[in-house]
Amino acid sequence: MTAYRTKYLFSAFVVIGSILSVLPSSAQLSASVRYKFNLRPDTSAHSIIDDSYSSKLLAGVSNKPVIDKADAAFETDLESELDTHAGRKKVLSYLKELSANNTGESNYNQAKVKSYYKLANVFARLHLYPLAMKCFFKAMVSKKDGNNLAPAAPDSLVSDTTGRQLHLNSGLLAINANDDSVFVNTPVQLKDKKEKKSKSITYNRILNTFNDGKKAAAYALLFHVKQPKPGKPTVFVRANTGHTFITLIKYNTDSSSVSVSFGFYPKKDNIFSATPWEPETSGTFKNDEAHKWDEVMGKFITERRFKRILKLTRLYDGLEYHLSKNNCTDFALQAASYAGFGVTNSKGSWPLGHGNNPGTTGQSIIAGGIYDNDKADLFIDFDENLK
Numbered sequence: 001m002t003a004y005r006t007k008y009l010f011s012a013f014v015v016i017g018s019i020l021s022v023l024p025s026s027a028q029l030s031a032s033v034r035y036k037f038n039l040r041p042d043t044s045a046h047s048i049i050d051d052s053y054s055s056k057l058l059a060g061v062s063n064k065p066v067i068d069k070a071d072a073a074f075e076t077d078l079e080s081e082l083d084t085h086a087g088r089k090k091v092l093s094y095l096k097e098l099s100a101n102n103t104g105e106s107n108y109n110q111a112k113v114k115s116y117y118k119l120a121n122v123f124a125r126l127h128l129y130p131l132a133m134k135c136f137f138k139a140m141v142s143k144k145d146g147n148n149l150a151p152a153a154p155d156s157l158v159s160d161t162t163g164r165q166l167h168l169n170s171g172l173l174a175i176n177a178n179d180d181s182v183f184v185n186t187p188v189q190l191k192d193k194k195e196k197k198s199k200s201i202t203y204n205r206i207l208n209t210f211n212d213g214k215k216a217a218a219y220a221l222l223f224h225v226k227q228p229k230p231g232k233p234t235v236f237v238r239a240n241t242g243h244t245f246i247t248l249i250k251y252n253t254d255s256s257s258v259s260v261s262f263g264f265y266p267k268k269d270n271i272f273s274a275t276p277w278e279p280e281t282s283g284t285f286k287n288d289e290a291h292k293w294d295e296v297m298g299k300f301i302t303e304r305r306f307k308r309i310l311k312l313t314r315l316y317d318g319l320e321y322h323l324s325k326n327n328c329t330d331f332a333l334q335a336a337s338y339a340g341f342g343v344t345n346s347k348g349s350w351p352l353g354h355g356n357n358p359g360t361t362g363q364s365i366i367a368g369g370i371y372d373n374d375k376a377d378l379f380i381d382f383d384e385n386l387k
Helices: 003-022 051-058 069-076 085-099 110-125 129-139 177-184 203-210 303-316 328-339 358-366
Strands: 141-144 148-153 216-226 243-252 257-267 280-287 295-301 320-322 341-343 347-350 353-356 370-372 379-382
Touching (some): 085 129, 110 379, 129 177, 129 379, 203 243, 203 303, 216 358, 243 328, 280 303, 295 303, 341 358, 347 358
Antiparallel strands (some): 216 243, 216 295
16 A cells, blocks of 8 residues: 555545544434425515515505415415426416516505515426516515506616616516426426436536527526535535535526526545545536525626626636635625625534535525625525424
């Protein structure tokens, strides 16, 4: 046995012993949390639906209910409708009917906003992120010219102005035939199943997704966290350190949309790469469109911010991965900061290292430790049972 191999084997035993010594005796590999509709309040409670916002939202608006008992019963049983083509068609028909009279947004009330938010939760859990953010957009309302209500989002086609929100034509984000083909005609599943392994993706592939030759109507970013132990600030569970990644969405004026979910990963140069005793290694991007998550935050952003995030992605292309200083959470947090939001607590420690990590970051979202520089509405979704 060479001295080189002896050195690394000795290091491995030392670090593995250190890791095992700090793990709780009950530690197990994390399993993904099933999304439970009937046990989980919609996450509007964490964002735009609070007492102060609701009072402003409902001022000058008719008190006529828009969600009757039949609708309420349907919403609580959404999961059962997803298994069949007819059921998915029924869900989307319900969404279209909900949106049918929203030309002037004059009949918004709290019940309708909550319904949109619930549907946004559903589509996000199905990884249908463009449709999820459309529903979230429908839920975002603000006052304009006194009692006239209109959906609000940052203007996507002008230079960024801090704290400024310009009204966007809601017709450009209407539910349309493209959504039918994506949702209704594609089998979907919320039940636990084996997660597909994320495959490598290049920066050019990410960039070319958005160079589709179509005029943009809006942009959005989502920030996803998969904790090693859902609902706990645990930094690692054995070899599981969790993952943080982002989704970028471009909506076009022809009602189509394109999106990519991706994260920054270590490219293992050897067995010890991206470990506490050899934290630095080559970095790479991977396509995380099928990656599970425990917490997500989303926001509509300006074209300027969207381009800054793409520039950040280009800078990360070929950049070295470092377990403590430049990991998946570091990349995603920086992208979110360019979008104007983030979490207040994201750092933790582990044997021979410390830094931003999915366990602490996800727990900060659950605890409400988030910020938004624009004081705008954030889409936030996580299983209430994790609190």
